[in-house]
Amino acid sequence: MNEDVPLNDGFSDEKSSWLTLARQAYDSSTTYLDANYRRQWERNLKLFQSEHPSGSKYGTTQYTHRSRLFRPKTRSAIRTNEAAVAAAFFATEDVVSVYPQNDSDPDQRASATVLKHLLQFRLTKTIPWFQTLIAAYQEAMVFGSVISHQYWDYKEDKTRSKKDILDEAGNAILNEDGTPAQQVEGNTEVLTDRPSIRLIASENFRIDPAADWNDPIGSSPFIIEVIPMYVQDVLEKMNDIDDKTGEPKWKKLSMSELLMSSKRSEFDSTRQARQGKRQDPISDRDEKIKEYDTVFVHKNIVRKKGKDYIFYTSGIHHMLSDVKPLVEVYPHLREGERPYVMGGASIEAHKIYPASLVEMTQDLQTAANDIANQRTDNVQLVLNKRYHIRRSSNIDINALKRSVPGGSVMMDDPISDVQVVNTPDITGSAYEEQDRLNVDFDDIAGTFSQGTVQTNRLMNETVGGMEMLSSNSNSMIEYMIRTFAETWIEPVLSQLVRLEQFYETDEVVLAVATNKAESESIEEPGFFQKFAGNIDNLLHHEMTVGINVGIGATDPVRKIERLLLGIRTMSEVNPDIVLYLNQPEITKEVFGALGYKDSKRFVKEEEQPRLDQMMGQIEELTAAVQQLMERGAAKELEVQGRIQSALIKGQSDIQAAKEKAMGDITSTQIASESREGIEGMKQNIALIDARLKAEKNDIARGELLLQKEALVHKMLLEEEANIGVSPGNDEGKQMSDVLMNDRYGNVPGAEG
Numbered sequence: 001m002n003e004d005v006p007l008n009d010g011f012s013d014e015k016s017s018w019l020t021l022a023r024q025a026y027d028s029s030t031t032y033l034d035a036n037y038r039r040q041w042e043r044n045l046k047l048f049q050s051e052h053p054s055g056s057k058y059g060t061t062q063y064t065h066r067s068r069l070f071r072p073k074t075r076s077a078i079r080t081n082e083a084a085v086a087a088a089f090f091a092t093e094d095v096v097s098v099y100p101q102n103d104s105d106p107d108q109r110a111s112a113t114v115l116k117h118l119l120q121f122r123l124t125k126t127i128p129w130f131q132t133l134i135a136a137y138q139e140a141m142v143f144g145s146v147i148s149h150q151y152w153d154y155k156e157d158k159t160r161s162k163k164d165i166l167d168e169a170g171n172a173i174l175n176e177d178g179t180p181a182q183q184v185e186g187n188t189e190v191l192t193d194r195p196s197i198r199l200i201a202s203e204n205f206r207i208d209p210a211a212d213w214n215d216p217i218g219s220s221p222f223i224i225e226v227i228p229m230y231v232q233d234v235l236e237k238m239n240d241i242d243d244k245t246g247e248p249k250w251k252k253l254s255m256s257e258l259l260m261s262s263k264r265s266e267f268d269s270t271r272q273a274r275q276g277k278r279q280d281p282i283s284d285r286d287e288k289i290k291e292y293d294t295v296f297v298h299k300n301i302v303r304k305k306g307k308d309y310i311f312y313t314s315g316i317h318h319m320l321s322d323v324k325p326l327v328e329v330y331p332h333l334r335e336g337e338r339p340y341v342m343g344g345a346s347i348e349a350h351k352i353y354p355a356s357l358v359e360m361t362q363d364l365q366t367a368a369n370d371i372a373n374q375r376t377d378n379v380q381l382v383l384n385k386r387y388h389i390r391r392s393s394n395i396d397i398n399a400l401k402r403s404v405p406g407g408s409v410m411m412d413d414p415i416s417d418v419q420v421v422n423t424p425d426i427t428g429s430a431y432e433e434q435d436r437l438n439v440d441f442d443d444i445a446g447t448f449s450q451g452t453v454q455t456n457r458l459m460n461e462t463v464g465g466m467e468m469l470s471s472n473s474n475s476m477i478e479y480m481i482r483t484f485a486e487t488w489i490e491p492v493l494s495q496l497v498r499l500e501q502f503y504e505t506d507e508v509v510l511a512v513a514t515n516k517a518e519s520e521s522i523e524e525p526g527f528f529q530k531f532a533g534n535i536d537n538l539l540h541h542e543m544t545v546g547i548n549v550g551i552g553a554t555d556p557v558r559k560i561e562r563l564l565l566g567i568r569t570m571s572e573v574n575p576d577i578v579l580y581l582n583q584p585e586i587t588k589e590v591f592g593a594l595g596y597k598d599s600k601r602f603v604k605e606e607e608q609p610r611l612d613q614m615m616g617q618i619e620e621l622t623a624a625v626q627q628l629m630e631r632g633a634a635k636e637l638e639v640q641g642r643i644q645s646a647l648i649k650g651q652s653d654i655q656a657a658k659e660k661a662m663g664d665i666t667s668t669q670i671a672s673e674s675r676e677g678i679e680g681m682k683q684n685i686a687l688i689d690a691r692l693k694a695e696k697n698d699i700a701r702g703e704l705l706l707q708k709e710a711l712v713h714k715m716l717l718e719e720e721a722n723i724g725v726s727p728g729n730d731e732g733k734q735m736s737d738v739l740m741n742d743r744y745g746n747v748p749g750a751e752g
Contacts (some may be wrong), residue, residue: 018323022300023316025222029206036209037353041143041202042273044358047074047365048142049276058373067376071368073438074358077445078141081345081357084477085137085484090130095123096493101542111539117513118500119493126194135199137484140345143202144356146488147342149225150495151330152503153196157189193506195499197492200225200340203270207352216352217342223301225340228282232291234258237320250312250320258295258314301326301338308338332495332502339495343488345480357445357480364441371437375430381423393417446476493545501539681711 046053050072058068089095098116100108123129132148139146165173165181172180204226212219237250272280282294297320298313308326313319330339348354384403389395395411395418411417441447504510563586570577688708 018300018302018311019313019316019319021302022222022224022298022311022313025208025300025302026206026224026298026316029208029222029224032209033203033206038203038270040359041270043362044142044356045270045273047358047362048078050075051276052369058369067373067380069369069373069376071365071372073368073441073445074361074365077357077361077441077447078138080445080447081141081477081480082134082138085134085481086130088478088481089133089489095120095129096545098497098545114513115497115500115539117516118504118509119496121509121513122195122496122500127197129197132197132199133489136488137345139199139202140343140484140488141357144346144354144359145202145342145344145352147200147202147205147340148488148492149198149200149340150492150499151196151198151339152499153192153194154190154503155192157191159187159189160184161187193503195496195503197496201271201274203268204228209352211352213348213350213352217338217340218336221303223338223340225299227297227299228294229297230291231255231258231293231295234295234297234314234320235291251318253314253318253320255290257318259290259293260317332498334498341488341491341495343484343486343491345484347483347487361441361444364437364444368434368437368441371430371434375426375434378423378426378430382425385423386421388419388421390417446480490545497545504539681714685711 043053050070052058052068052070057063096116096119098112098119100112102108136146136148161184162182163185165183167173175181206222206224206226207216207220208222217223234250238248238252240249241247242249268280271282275281296315298315299310300313301308301310303309309323310326310329311319311323312321326338327333333339344354345357346354346360387400389397389400393412396409399407399409400418567581567586685708688711
């Protein structure tokens, strides 16, 4: 026994103690299930199969010759929900989304992208995801809950062969007797290496009745799964050798012990109800080949002192394996997690098994059957009359029953021997009651049928009325789909992600996922190449799994309308939002809603921009924002134009006064500084001219012209202030003389 198992807890002294614990847990949970749920489950199965449940009045002798029709309202509602689930989850080829816990970490972003494509590959290539998901939703509709087991399915075939021993020259080495020396080599061929999702029938699963309704799998002190297995598979397990211990994985039992312990008392009425009126292929079959016979192995997960332990038993009578900590068998699980998920399509507080859709509509289904059968009986009585016949009368009763058109019946006294019972025809109230039952059924089941339309004729006359009728049913279906996705799909896919992180070694699958991640990643080119040969470092990050389904997903037209409405609304708020749209994803969503798996036949997908491209776009957007800010500042120039002219003049006056007061400043320094100022203004004017050529907005052009005019005036002032001022020329005009004239361009003493 593993040394991690507590040895002095009262259950570890002997192997029989664990067996006793497993037996007691199984017996108590089975007794509770039989008393509280089994009858309802069997009734649900009958209604789903369009059969009258056990104990119905239609099974009595009184209804042997009466109408016993079953109107398949229940099956129709479940098929409608299944179609809605298929439309919601499989509209596009992208099944799932994976998000990093820290979106700012490029390694986590890359890990999320690779894991998304790994999961996408597994769900579309190796796992029958469509059948599994639809079957799981159907199970939730019928039983109220669905249970699944997630694990990594790995099988290998080990063979041994003898091979000659060769020397360095390639010649066979001989033994003393002259025979070639040989060595035994072991060859291992991998048969199966993939993740798996296995749905478990509700009658084959046991948990504690007092478990927490919000987490029945994690809070139950024990979990027992009843696994039907062929005898040959059990014998193979008994012969398989554990690589760690070198001992058989399962303890060896004789054929008689195996058949007696695990086949006895395993008849299950719920499993029989699944087969309807057919023979149970597991327990009722008389198999001539004993190795093909079916036995029941119990997989037990028991919590003791805060730790989970796992072991297998043959029924409740023999131990098949040693007790091991659960983390040794399933190392990918988080603390306190188990490799099972239990979910449903409805929520009922403080009930581990919520009511199913079939259970919620069972009384309406029964009432609909009663109305339909009574109406059918009435029609038959109207068309085929009942007769009161006098006892011991001489009448051809067989001819009277045949009621052949144009036929005749021999009797002595037609007036006194036979009395025809006239049955009134059906009234309209029977059909009105049927319509009301249809509406009530559709309200609970969330379906939209022709009966609903017929009952609401006034609303049916308008398109808006039809939309109002369908919107309520769509909301109900979407609620059940969202509940199913939150309680079962997302936990299941989260466990699949961790299975991929721990066990994925297929180089082909990893290469495909990495290449697809490289093609759509926003990281710089070659980012994934640094993880080549060490992909484990890339995958081992905490991830969040999301399902590609949302409210409104069941109506393709509304789905597209809401998507486009969201894009239009955001573009009105921020016109630049178009630059950030992921157009390939939008294209997939639109064509997926129209019934196509992808848009590759119609739209050529462009490569997503990488990090360097996005940085270039960010720089362009920054420049555009700067231009917008400049435009906003330039609007003030119209008001400040006159103020700026006055300021230029005032500054010139101050400068002239300073020049006059400072006798130590030479005319050469003044001329040099003036030339530098004029050159700077000329450069600014050239810049404005370039912007004028590129600018198309009239308002912006006017603002630039104002700036140019102000700079030209300032430059003219500088030039006029230095007329005749040159090195060695003291007779030139001074700035004060020029500024005495208050008109630009009219300089005293100037020519031309």
